[in-house]
Amino acid sequence: MFGGGGGFDPRKMQQMMDQFGIDLTEIDAEEVVIRTEDEELVFHDAEVQKMDAQGQATYQVIGSPESRARGEGGSDGGAAAGGDTGDGGGGTPAVEPQDVEIVAQRTGASEDRAREALEETDGDLAAAVERLE
Incomplete structure (x- = not known):
C-alpha cells in the first residue's frame, strides 16, 4: 500500500513536521488520570507525547489504564x-x-x-x- 521497503525515514518525517509547524515533545509522566462522571482511568508509567500544531496542543497517552470508581x-x-x-x-x-x-x-x-x-x-x-x- 505504501510502496516497497517499508518503514519511515525519520529525517524526512522530522522535515515534514517542521514544515507544517508541528512540534512533538515526550513528557516523562509518572501517572495520568482521566476522570469521567462514573470512573477514573489511571495510567501508571504511561508514555505521553505532546504535539503542538498551529497553536493547539494535543496529548497522546499510550498504556493500559486501571479503572476505578470515582472517589476510590x-x-x-x-x-x-x-x-x-x-x-x-x-x-x-x-x-x-x-x-x-x-x-x-x-x-x-x-x-x-x-x-x-x-x-x-x-x-x-x-x-x-x-x-x-
Whole structure:
C-alpha cells in the first residue's frame, strides 16, 4: 500500500513536521488520570507525547489504564474530599494531594500555587503545569 521497503525515514518525517509547524515533545509522566462522571482511568508509567500544531496542543497517552470508581483514591482521597466540603469551598472540585505534589515538582512552584492552578483547571494536571510554566 505504501510502496516497497517499508518503514519511515525519520529525517524526512522530522522535515515534514517542521514544515507544517508541528512540534512533538515526550513528557516523562509518572501517572495520568482521566476522570469521567462514573470512573477514573489511571495510567501508571504511561508514555505521553505532546504535539503542538498551529497553536493547539494535543496529548497522546499510550498504556493500559486501571479503572476505578470515582472517589476510590485510597484513604487520603476521602480525607481530602471531607476537608474540602467542610471549608465551604464554593463548589470547587477536590484536588488530590498527589496531583498538587506532581504539579509543584514539575514546575518548581509552591504547593499553594500548584493547588490554585489545579483548582482553576478543574484538576487537569497538564493544563495546570502549562499554566505555571
